[in-house]
Amino acid sequence: QKSMLGLKDLAREEIEAILARAAYWEQEPSKVNPVLQGKFVANMFFENSTRTRFSFEVAEKRLGAEVLNFSAAASSVQKGESIYDTVRTLESMGIDAGVIRLKPIGVLAELAEKIKVPLINAGDGNNEHPTQALLDLFTMRKHFNSLQGLNVAIVGDVKHSRVARSNYWGLSKLGANVKFCAPPNMKADDLDVPYVTIDEALGADVVMMLRVQLERHESGMIKSAEDYRTHYGLTVERAARIGKHAIIMHPAPVNRNVEIDDELVEHPQSRIFAQMQNGVPIRMAVIERALNG
Ligand code: CP
DSSP states (O other), X not given: OOXXXXXXXXXXXXXXXXXXXXXXXXHOOOSOOOTTTTOEEEEEESSOOSHHHHHHHHHHHHTTXXXXXXXXXGSGGGGTOOHHHHHHHHHHTTOSEEEEEESSTTHHXXXXXXXXXXXXXXXXXXXXXXXXXXXXXXXXXXXXXXXXXXXXXXXXXXXXXXXXXXXXXXXXXTTOEEEEEOOGGGOOTTSOOOBOOHHHHTTSSEEEEOOOOGGGOOTTSSSOHHHHHHHHOBOHHHHTTSOTTOEEEOOSOOOBTTTBOXXXXXXXXXXXXXXXXXXXXXXXXXXXXHHHO
């Protein structure tokens, strides 16, 4: 039984094994393969989600697990119950694994010390979102075959981005060169990653745009959506300057016409919906690893 808390502390071989298993599940023609029959998995989302929550649920159901969906908004969290007491409650009822998304930083690491069932990080604060990065690595590998020497530019609100952090750890372990591009007030001061200008970022093999996370901003972090787009957005004009071999990525949800122009979301070089599709086999591999080793 193995938790999945982040990619920072995950060995390259473990990442490779998950990507290989996801490739297996992607090829599997049967929609349901009950390798987790009789196992109970709780999806505990203390922060909103569409892609991660539903792709975990699809993945769990495809593996034949019994799925419990916990939503903080309809729970005793509204009466003041703590995150720990909530997770401990579900554990006491006999769940075999928990998928968890949290806003406060550091709580997941504390939970992992106290909770005995494997926990899978579905996004914790601005720290890590490992399954998003794994599906991103999987998406890049499908296009480029290898990540060794690949140049990846991650552009935008790096400071608030758990996606940027997990991608940095995962990509570095697999031999890619990661560069960040961000407005001065959205740089991450906890990571030693080189920063480039938006024009330099357009020369990368992968141009990964990040959502401007308004819900995590102090007031006044951006002047206006239009100003952000002008200086840091992937506009149609800028996209015309990326390599013909390059791909555009974004974890979504997308602020259309802020960090990426509307016309580019389903551009032939965009992999945004492929990323979402790849989330299912990746999460199958991660849940299977958590429960069956
Ligand atoms: N990319 C991602 O984590 O999306 P959700 O917030 O919708 O899960």
